Amino acid sequence: IHTGESIVVAPSQTLSNREYNMLRTTAIKVIRYFGIVGECNIQYALNPHSEEYYIIEVNARLSRSSALASKATGYPLAYIAAKLALGIPLSQLSNSVTGTTACFEPSLDYCVVKIPRWDLHKFQRVSTKIGSSMKSVGEVMSIGRTFEEALQKALRMVDENVVGFDPSTKTVNDDELVEPTDKRMFVVAAALNRGYSVDRLYDLTKIDRFFLQKMKNIIDYKKILANAPDLTYPLLKKAKEMGFSDKQIAQAVKSTEIAIRQKREKFDLTPVVKQIDTVAAEWPASTNYLYMTYNATPNAHDLQFHNDCTMVLGSGVYRIGSSVEFDWCAVGCLRQLRKMGKKTIMVNYNPETVSTDYDMSDRLYFEEISFETVMDIYNLEVPEGVIISMGGQLP
Template identity: 25%
Template sequence: MKASGAVMGIGENVLQALSTAMHARTSQRRLDAQARAMATLDADVLLHRLVTPSPDRLIMILAALRQGVTAEMITSVTGIARPWIDRLAERADLERELAATPSPDPALIQKAAQAGIGAADLAQLLGTPLDTAAGYLSEAAVSLAPRPVSGSESARIWTRVPTLGNNTPNAPLGKSVVIVGPAFGRIGQSIELDHCCVHAARALKAAGRKAVMVNANAASACGPTDADRTYVAPMTAADLKTVCHAESPDGIILQFGGFKAMEMAETLNQAGVPVLGTPAASTVLCQDRLRFSTLLTDLGIPHPRIGMADTPDAAMDLAETIGYPLLVGSPADRQGRRKTIIMDARMLEQHVMDASVSAANPLLVEQFIEYAIEVEADALCDGQSVYVPAVMEHIELAGVHSGDAAIVVPPYSTPPRHVETIGAMIEKIALELKVKGLLNTRFAVLNDTVYLLEVRPWACRTLPLISKICDVPMAQRAVEIMLGMTLDEMDLSRRLLPHYGIRSSVFPFDTFTETDPMLGPRMRSIGQVLVMADGFGMAYFTSREAAGPALPLDAMS
């Protein structure tokens, strides 16, 4: 097994640091679901599962300890050193005590907070709403407060820890802007967004602002001197509110934290935190596939036909209306990680049965444009005009995840008239959405028609690539737009590139030899390379040599 990313947790003791890392690694909803699932298993089953290491091992250890399994027994089946299990046993004892106490007293709440049990965990243990759990912490004079890791306010690395009583808050930097980085160090995504965060911090400093970073990635490309302060904290609305309450920033930038950061924009706005850039409503609209389809129809922009089905029969009828092949998935899967290509009615019938389609679990059914060329573009928009440095063409046909497909800049086979059409579509949709900052768009070109597939008003993995190939610091320019500059003031050049740039993906199939290497809508790559050369052939050949496996040198290879 190989890890796909990393997070960091910092606290005043092991349990606080571990709790922070757990919340940074995954969402509270997933943690709650895991805890409930483990609670249904008996001790013997848990011990049997603990023998084999797994991503859920830590949750299973806590579940076993809650059921009375001794630390000695867990050490014997896992091989984990006893002192670590003893620390977890302390937390499990506290959790059992809290769960058995309908109205915990302030002393017990304080003890729990010192062991890393926060409001969300407390709500789960007590079976109460989050607001009630937060009230218990408030009554016990427990609050989250930022604290420098070194103990000195001049330190650049900070965290947030539970504090007891009325502590004097640390002084904010003043005239600052908070930059939210990626939630965790996911391979194939995080390093690109970290690149954006670093360039954003530089742009803020050049504009005379202090840069405050929030990032839970231990392997972050953002060094300790890139930002004036870096908070090692999970990317949750509660943590971001804590940082903003302490720093009183002029605003917060979410566009470099990916979709997870952008979906918190409305919550932060309601809490009085000024979110810089694109309106939160535009982000919500882009992720609502049905509403967005209606908008594209109103704007006269071709796009795949789409619909929602809440019964198996409705799914079959909708498929006949749209036509095969189809791309199906859950409406809740906003990032498309679990989409499946359906080629005919038999495949759909089996999928509908497996997915248990119902009113509570509807199915999103979308036209899949087969044998199309997929094209992608990153753009800047200031609300009045749009700048597209270049269009990126996927070498694989549409249907391969954009993180897996090889990408060439400028387009190698897309006709210039289609490139112009793509630019016009981007301008129309960006101005309609009132984008201020970055925009990523995906298109499919088939039979002389350009279809708009997706719009994401935030930084995506291609942004550093297009910045390097076109020599345009896109992230810095986006921050300048958020601070009030216009594209006209930047005087960005539009020119033909004198070279080709190709991004090729790295896959793990040489290690996982029994894995099906067929590419599709779910991302499989674990890395990437970027190569630039005067000609397309040399650029592609070199990129495959770097990413592996290399192209054959003769017909017999």
């Protein structure tokens, strides 16, 4: 399957230490053999049952994969590559996020999930099967403290009509489990809901059992919510830690999104703002790269809120009919606000965009653009105003 069609999880969840270092060592050897100075990413195919691997491609350029890697780690790859091209050695460069030398590998204390968006339903006579040719028109990147949280966020980002890892979106079809399609994730959800075992799904999909078990955790917890006589604080907290949205919880317990939100606020159950710092908190860092999670000590935010910013909502995922032109509008808006002497907050989740560059705004929330999340950010930041007209179709 083409890299652009694949779901990507970082850091790697299923590689052993030996496999990881084998691929890392090979990458360094390849880059040194070609004499590449600057940015390069290598795509591998690794046999999960042995240490046999193939190099699929070597990209000695800033591709979508490197944009994703840069946004996922907070390491400014393009900036560093440009400086290296000018002949400045890496040892003399500093990472603008941490203030430390750029000579270190980023380490993550959070989980990132990238999911492509396909708009195949807008075309007639187009196969929904995905493979070695790229059909996706955009991608999203979500950040969470657990895989379950990041996965559910990402699924909502891809399509605003999806509530999460939802078993009611598609019906069970073994053929769709065997051959990947643009909606296979929801067929897996339906199969887990029907009682398919992890081993049976592995035999059909060849998706690693680790991920299938994590997906099963979500479906199992949805059933617990649906059967609970009352939505208590521990039940609601666990649901939020697993990435359930208010609307998703409301569907499970036969309630409304507003009612769940009010219950959550009554319990003082609100998300915590965390910083992406590239060094897994091993070194003090002050960065405006932010995400929200429920997997943290309540109200232990990584920064202070000054209530003097203007919030701009981005355009979200690229789709047919809404693409880079709306990101250009959002960036123009941020620059004009900065010229007027105002501090800015950007909310967006598209790693391909300029608006999600670390130096475009005073604070960047890599978060969903949904009623729940935008209101959570608004209640924390209490901005002077919110500009929602720059993001095209989504806001």
